[in-house]
Amino acid sequence: MVIGTKVSRADIRDSLARAHERAAALPDLLVEAQRIANTVISGWHGRRKSGTGDNFWEFRPYVNGESLARIDWRRSARDDHTYVRDREWESAHTVWLWSDASPSMFYRSTRAPLSKEARALVLMLAMAEILSRSGERIAFPQVMRPVCARNGAERLATQLLHNAPDVTLPDLSDVQRFSEVVLFSDFLHPLDELTAFLDRLARRGVRAHLVEIADPAEETFPYTGRVEFRDPESGTILVAGRAETYADEYRRLYLARRDSLADYCTRLGWTFTIHRTDRPAASCLARLHAALSLGMSGGAWR
Template sequence: MTQSLDLRARSEALGGALPALLAQAEHLAATVVLGEHGRRRAGMGDEFWQYRLATAGDPAGQVDWRRSAKSEGQFVREREWQAAQTVSLWVDASRSMQFSGDAARPPKADRAQLLALALAVLLLRGGERVGLTGDGARPRGGRGQIMHLLAGMTGGDGADYGAPDVANLSGHSRAVFFSDFLGDPEEVETALAIASDRGVRGALVQVLDPVEESFPFDGRTIFESMGGSLRHETLRAGDLRARYLDRLADRKGRIEGLARASGWHYLCHHSGQPAQSALLWLYAALERGR
């Protein structure tokens, strides 16, 4: 009975947080004024894109004679490419993402979910199909997909550290993985290898709390993983700072190297930084990775 009440309380708390998260994501997306993602190139479609000077080999039927009559050259009227992209998102739901080094600062998971949802809002507005990896929301277009994504990315999986889920990734699509990537890096390497074999390109966004970057601890300190499976007590935490920072730099370098070797992009984002800059970077990274 107690377990049922606890589950109900957690469910109600989560349900109450969903509208706030969606409102934040909508607001964040609204601060980014961009054109339609993935469509700005010539191709088959109905919408006019641009005029360009005719070149050898252009069929006479493509020349816009009315526009050409206004100048000395001949101009071709190009239409805009309108094939929608498929973008799959993975948001780490492990316990390590619940860490925050300051009671006034939301946990890493909140920032990862906010960025993922705001990116989805932008992509869906641009006519793209967006979904979640694994058994989450399958890629679809349209405004209604937002609620499916919102519900799918806000649960926890109980593991101490997460590993990218590459199940159901569509071939030659795009993907974005949000995590602190503090678990086994070999799992990230395996996931990227599978994605690359399917022709998937995308971005890794490593979300860290500022405390994880600065290691401000000194004196007697007990370090414990969010799930409680790892625990270390020391009387001189300050003596660990240099070694910790070196290992963190190595980890970030390895994740970035894995991304680069796979043709992916990498960003390290701190939960204390403004979210808008990361969202702009993500949007541009997907455009570059086309």
């Protein structure tokens, strides 16, 4: 495993094989995502102001011109005034979800129960489940337009079965101002390429939440002796006679890249969540859920 440059792949057969493998796993990943979502959902997204919603907010005097359907006749019968039953305002907004399907995401060490891509899909579908049940619109670039439906996660999984773009960074040209974007990836792109992409996103006036998916071996570099590393993006091979001699410098560069990305997100008021594939998915989802529902000011989650 090597942190390499993300490049376009010419081998169509490999791309199709990965797509078929991903499609075969999606039904099981959706079931797992729904199970995890059930442990996190807690009835969120009330906005604590008067408007359209399901929760009672307050009674107030009726104003001429308002719909008669809004009058609460039982409350009005108590005295000589006519009252309207206001409800708590809940504004459905659009959250764009994207999960990286590039070759580096297929990496899985012996220390992890599943690949980075599988965990990213589980987290994304679980987030889609929570958002859909909360009445929010969800979307996936070039796969699914914004939709508000209780079965949004199932719709998204179905679309991904038949139309999963194999790109290293998503096309977010359809994302509107004030939308939320949640990106699940290992973010092992060249930093200048990645920050250029994020700069364009920031200029669109959206708020992004980055979730970095990491295999435990990528963080700890547990290798010793003669080891052959292959970059899954470019196919470049590096043979290390004594892999342990690379460990300190590797970890320094790996963490420096992560810190740079976290600092970048903090400056923009975005959130940056780190999740290792050997740790429970629910804990990461709860943090992301909090970032979306509470309107955090940004920062890096560790």
